[in-house]
Amino acid sequence: MxxxxxxxxxxxxxxxxxxxxxxxxxxxxxxxxxxxxxxNPNRHLVETGAGATDVVLLRNQAGHYVAPGFINGYEVTFLLDTGATNISVPATIASKAGLKQGRQAMVTTANGVVPVYATELDTVQLGGITLQHIQAHINPHMSDDIVLLGMSFMKHLEMTQRDGTLTLSLPGI
CATH class of the missing domain: 1.20.5 (Single alpha-helices involved in coiled-coils or other helix-helix interfaces)
Incomplete structure (x- = not known):
């Protein structure tokens, strides 16, 4: 046929x-x-070091350290920001993570002075590092889904930056 x-x-x-x-x-x-x-070269973050408490991050093409983590068990993407006093959580993520909005405060950001709301995070996890009872604020003016990981978390860690990597570890471990 x-x-x-x-x-x-x-x-x-x-x-x-x-x-x-x-x-x-x-x-x-x-x-x-x-x-x-x-x-986000750290999207598959691997824990390293003795006791898996060291976290080694690679800098992205823009020169930032971006990594996955958890706030109160809710998965987020962190942008490490040593210029931020507290962790800054976009309102959309805060709502999904069940964060309670506290007292309003005014903070200075790269976009000017904006109102934010105080909150406390039960747990913040980045790789093998988990800290509890960390101060943060909910920022209704942040439009993306990236959490600024500020000094309220970072001040508890030792940081070493070398050759495009940042190593974070708990002191004394």
Whole structure:
């Protein structure tokens, strides 16, 4: 049985279209992973060191240290910010993590003076480091889903920065 030439041509076009769609989809997945790796090279944070309490972070392409972590068991992405006095949690994340909004305060940010709300975090975890009862504030003016990990957490750690890496550890361990 011979196939109709018009039918053969239609099948060839369909297979060509499917091929290109699969190729484009594969390339999109590959490059999304590539871009994510450049923006957050620590997305698969591994605990290192004796007792797994040292955390080694790689600097991203913008020169920042970004890493996954947890606030009260809720998964977040941290941007380490030694210029921030407290941990600053966007209101959308605070709501999802069940944080209680406390007293209003005014803070100075890169975008000017804004009102924020005090809160206390039961636990903050970054790799193998977990600290309890950490002061933070809820910032309704932060539009993204990145938590600024400020000095209310970092002041409890020893920090060593060398060759594009930052090593965090608990003192005396």
């Amino acid at each position: 011979k196939m109709n030439p018009a039918h053969q041509q239609g099948s060839a076009k369909a297979f060509t279209l499917i091929f290109w769609l699969l190729l484009m989809g594969s390339l999109t997945l590959f490059f999304n992973g590539f871009i994510e790796q450049k923006n």
